[in-house]
Structure formats: C-alpha cells, structure tokens
Amino acid sequence: TATHFLPTYDSHPEEIPGVRENLENNDVAAAAARIHEYLERENNIPLNIAITGVAGSGKSTFVNAFRGLSNDDEGAAPTGVRETTSEVTPYPHPNNPNVMLWDLPGIGTTKFPAKKYLKLVGFEKFDFFIIISATRFTENDVKLAQEIQKMKKKFYFVRSKIDNDIQAERRRRDFNEEETLTEIRDDCVHRLRGLGIKSPQVFLVSSFELHLYDFNxxxxxxxxxxxxxxxxxxxxxxxxxxxxxxxxxxxxFQSKIKYYALGSAAGAAVPLPGLSIAVDLALLVGAVTHYVFAFGLDVPSLKRLSAKTGVPYTALRAVIISPLAAAEITKELLFKVMTHVSSFATLIVAEEASRFIPFIGIPAAMVLSFTTTYKFLNVILSELAEDAEKVFEKALGQLIVLNRAPQTTCILLEINCDTSKKHK
Incomplete structure (x- = not known):
C-alpha cells in the first residue's frame, strides 16, 4: 500500500489515530481530513491565564508586557495609579486569540471578598494563576493561593516593579544588584512562609524589562x-x-513538520494533475504564518518592538533575510519562494511527472510530496529562527545602551561578572 513507501523521519502515521488505516485502505480523503483536523486542533488550543493582585501592583502592565504591548498601545489593558480593574477582563494575545490573559480585580475588595473570590472570577476556566505584588504579599494573597491549591491548579507569585527597587537602591554607595535582588526575594519568601505557604517560590519581574531578572x-x-x-x-x-x-x-515547530509532510503526501495520492501542489501550498500557508507570528516577525510585532526599544523599524527589517518575514503569507508568495530554489523546483516537477508511471506512480508522487514539504518547512523554519535571533540582538543591543546597567550587559552577553566592581 502507499503508506509503506513513505519516509518516517522518526514518526509513524499511527500517531494520528486512524490515519494509517485510512492510507492502507486507500481512503486518502479520510486520511487527509484526519491530518487537517489534527493540525487545526493543535494550532487552536485555548490557554487562559489569570493575573491577580491588589490595586497598584502592576497587573495590567504585566498583562500588556506578556502580550508584547506597551501600556499606550491599542488594545492594551488600561493602567493607572488607582484600581483600573473592576471586572474580570479578558485580553487576547495579538498573535494568537486562543491565548487569553485575564486581568482580575484585586482580592478582598467589597465586590470581590476573599471567601468568594475564586467563585466570582470563575476559576474553572483558568489554566493557572499569577499572583502579583509590588511590595509584600498579603494574607489575602496567601488565602487565594491556598484555595487555588485545593482546586488542584497551579499558582505563581510574582514580585513586580523590580526595576523601581533597583533604581532606588542604586543611590546607596555600597549598592550591589545581586544582593539587593536576593534581599527582596528572601523577604517575600520569609513573609509567605510566615503566612502559611510551605515552600514558596517568588519570581522577581520588571514588566518593562522582561529580559532581566526572573521572567525567564x-x-x-x-x-x-x-x-x-x-x-x-x-x-x-x-x-x-x-x-x-x-x-x-x-x-x-520542527516536531510538527512531519504532520504537514504527511498531509502533503495524502494530497499527492489523488491522481489529479496540479492538485498536490495546491494542497501543499494550502498547508504551507498555515504553517509558515504560524512561524512568522510566533517568532515576532510579522509587521505589527516588529513595529511594536521598534516603538518599545527605540530601534527604527527599518533597522529591524534590515537584518531580516527571509522573504517570508514581515510579509503576508500567500500561496503565490510561497510558490515563488519554493520554485526559486532549484532543488525544490526539481522535486515538484518530478512529483508531477511520476504520476504517469504505471503502478508505482502514485506511491512515488507521495514520497516526493512528503520529502518536498518536509525539507521546505525545515529550511524556512531555520531561516525565520535565524532572523528572529538577529532581530533580538539588534533590539536588545539598544536596550543595553538605554539601561546602562552592568548586570544587563552581563546577562545578555552570557558572561559572569561581579556588579560590585567598577566597569569601564
């Protein structure tokens, strides 16, 4: 049967239930439908993240930073010195609306008392909770954590506005950044233990500088x-x-390429000239679009990064090599990119020609289609990942200059340094 001719690349069609059976029975349409359904499901998995804390703790700013937005961007959660969250408010991620960050009102208010808090905010829909404080965690924070634990869900303590603390401590002559961070962390942990949390872990975060401190x-x-x-x-x-x-x-992404290649092979089994490449291009549009947005190489993401770091958009675009970055991914664009590379063009021609070979034509076309899609997606993925790294280096290089902090430079260059010593 046709499935015996397919390369496996450390994968087997039975990983998607029913696909192997469909192929062995030559029910290509059913196999293609199962693969398409699987990819659609994998690319549309919902994730609901609850962000809670007292008024002024920086919840909204954290929500925005997590979504790659500045506080003044369109669609950003409103921020201010007063409590700006009076209702449970969902904020979809701009690059994936299936990922929702929920800005929750502070626990212990008149409208959201501690005892009824989880029920009132609808805890069932959340995958995990992030409990934020800009100073010390309160008794209400601990009560909430304990209730979340009873519901068998995960929670994480985040001590926010660390950049403000560091800036204030810099005035001291004996300032040492690592010692200051340890002090803040130990103080939070000690207080949480005193309030009844057995082994608390606290993450120190600056929503304006996610690349620093404990966000990673x-x-x-x-x-x-x-x-x-x-x-x-x-x-x-x-x-x-x-x-x-x-x-x-x-x-x-690499771990999922085999499924796109398998869908491509299923499309090649239909003996209609030109249908295989049409199926391939439809699959590729979805995959490559996902890559571009995940790496932050779409135009809106690059413009937001430019505004946040001060690096001109044109400068970020200048380091990008792939023609698929900062572009609308269409079948026409992908076909142009694919046929521009001689090796892929040769595979496409060979696949179409093989259909006319008696007996082995269709299996051969399936193998060629699988191979073309598998290799093409790997090449594109590598190019886009390299572009993402170049954009990161360009943008973060500017942040180093803006921050002018020795520890920042040490973290980004991945070297050890003692910030208590003077740096030239």
Missing amino acids: LLQQNLDRDLPKNKRDTLLFVMPNINPEIIIKKKKA
Missing part, C-alpha cells in the same frame, strides 16, 4: 508544569526575551 525562570516553570499541548501554545506567544526561547520555539 517563570517561563521555565510554566514550561515544566503545563501539559504538552498547552506548553507549546504558551511557548509560541512568549516574547523573545533571550535566544533560548527562540531555539525552543524552533524545536517545537
């Missing part, structure tokens, strides 16, 4: 705690705060 550690914990499908959904919307995030995104 928070991401690692979320990555560990979430189930696989939700983990990838979160990963693909995470801001590119370091090269490791970009590498993780690339690896996660």
Whole structure:
C-alpha cells in the first residue's frame, strides 16, 4: 500500500489515530481530513491565564508586557495609579486569540471578598494563576493561593516593579544588584512562609524589562508544569526575551513538520494533475504564518518592538533575510519562494511527472510530496529562527545602551561578572 513507501523521519502515521488505516485502505480523503483536523486542533488550543493582585501592583502592565504591548498601545489593558480593574477582563494575545490573559480585580475588595473570590472570577476556566505584588504579599494573597491549591491548579507569585527597587537602591554607595535582588526575594519568601505557604517560590519581574531578572525562570516553570499541548501554545506567544526561547520555539515547530509532510503526501495520492501542489501550498500557508507570528516577525510585532526599544523599524527589517518575514503569507508568495530554489523546483516537477508511471506512480508522487514539504518547512523554519535571533540582538543591543546597567550587559552577553566592581 502507499503508506509503506513513505519516509518516517522518526514518526509513524499511527500517531494520528486512524490515519494509517485510512492510507492502507486507500481512503486518502479520510486520511487527509484526519491530518487537517489534527493540525487545526493543535494550532487552536485555548490557554487562559489569570493575573491577580491588589490595586497598584502592576497587573495590567504585566498583562500588556506578556502580550508584547506597551501600556499606550491599542488594545492594551488600561493602567493607572488607582484600581483600573473592576471586572474580570479578558485580553487576547495579538498573535494568537486562543491565548487569553485575564486581568482580575484585586482580592478582598467589597465586590470581590476573599471567601468568594475564586467563585466570582470563575476559576474553572483558568489554566493557572499569577499572583502579583509590588511590595509584600498579603494574607489575602496567601488565602487565594491556598484555595487555588485545593482546586488542584497551579499558582505563581510574582514580585513586580523590580526595576523601581533597583533604581532606588542604586543611590546607596555600597549598592550591589545581586544582593539587593536576593534581599527582596528572601523577604517575600520569609513573609509567605510566615503566612502559611510551605515552600514558596517568588519570581522577581520588571514588566518593562522582561529580559532581566526572573521572567525567564517563570517561563521555565510554566514550561515544566503545563501539559504538552498547552506548553507549546504558551511557548509560541512568549516574547523573545533571550535566544533560548527562540531555539525552543524552533524545536517545537520542527516536531510538527512531519504532520504537514504527511498531509502533503495524502494530497499527492489523488491522481489529479496540479492538485498536490495546491494542497501543499494550502498547508504551507498555515504553517509558515504560524512561524512568522510566533517568532515576532510579522509587521505589527516588529513595529511594536521598534516603538518599545527605540530601534527604527527599518533597522529591524534590515537584518531580516527571509522573504517570508514581515510579509503576508500567500500561496503565490510561497510558490515563488519554493520554485526559486532549484532543488525544490526539481522535486515538484518530478512529483508531477511520476504520476504517469504505471503502478508505482502514485506511491512515488507521495514520497516526493512528503520529502518536498518536509525539507521546505525545515529550511524556512531555520531561516525565520535565524532572523528572529538577529532581530533580538539588534533590539536588545539598544536596550543595553538605554539601561546602562552592568548586570544587563552581563546577562545578555552570557558572561559572569561581579556588579560590585567598577566597569569601564
């Protein structure tokens, strides 16, 4: 049967239930439908993140930063010195509306008393909770954490506005950034223990400088705690705060390429000239569009990054090589890119020609289609990941200049340094 001719690339069609059986029975339409349904489901997994804390703790700013927005961007959560969140308010991620951040009112207010808080905000729909404080965590924060724990859901303590604390401490002659951070963290942990949390972990975060402090550690914990499908959904919307995030995104995307290739092979089994390439291009549009948005290489994301870092949009575009970045992904554009590379053009021609070979023509066309899609997506993915790294370096290079903090430079260059010593 046709399925025996397909390369596996460390994967088997039975990973998607029913596909192998469909192919062995030559029911190509059913196999293609199953693969399409699987990819649609994987790319549209909902993720609901609850952000809570007292008034003035920086919830809304954190929601905006997580979504890659500044406080004055269109669609940003409103911020201010007074309580700006009086209702449970959802904010979709601009690059994936299936990822929703919920800005919750502070616990313990008249409208949202501590005892009824989880019920009133509708805790069932949230995948995890982030409890934010700009000073010390309160008894109400602890009560909330304990109730969340009873409901068998995850919560994370985030100490916000760390940049303000560091700026204030810099005035001291004996200032040492690491010691200050340790002091703040230990104080939060000690207080939470005193209020009844056995082994608290506190993440120090600046919503204006996510690449610093503990946001990356928070991401690692979320990555560990979430189930696989939700983990990838979160990963693909995470801001590119370091090269490791970009590498993780690339690896996660690579693990799904085999399914697109399998869908391509199923399309090639239909003996109609030109149909296979049409099916391939439809699959590729969805995959490549997902890549571009996840790496932050779409035009709106690049413009937001430009506004946030002060690096001109044209300067960010200048380091990008792929013709698919900062562009609308269409079948025509992908076909142009694919046929521009001689090796892919040759595979496409060979696939169409093989259909006319008696007996082995269709299986051969399936193998060629699988191979073309598999290799093409790997090439495009690598190019876009490299472009994302270049954009990151360009943007973060400017942030180093703006911050003018020795520790910032050390973190970004991944070198060890003692910030208590003077730096030239």
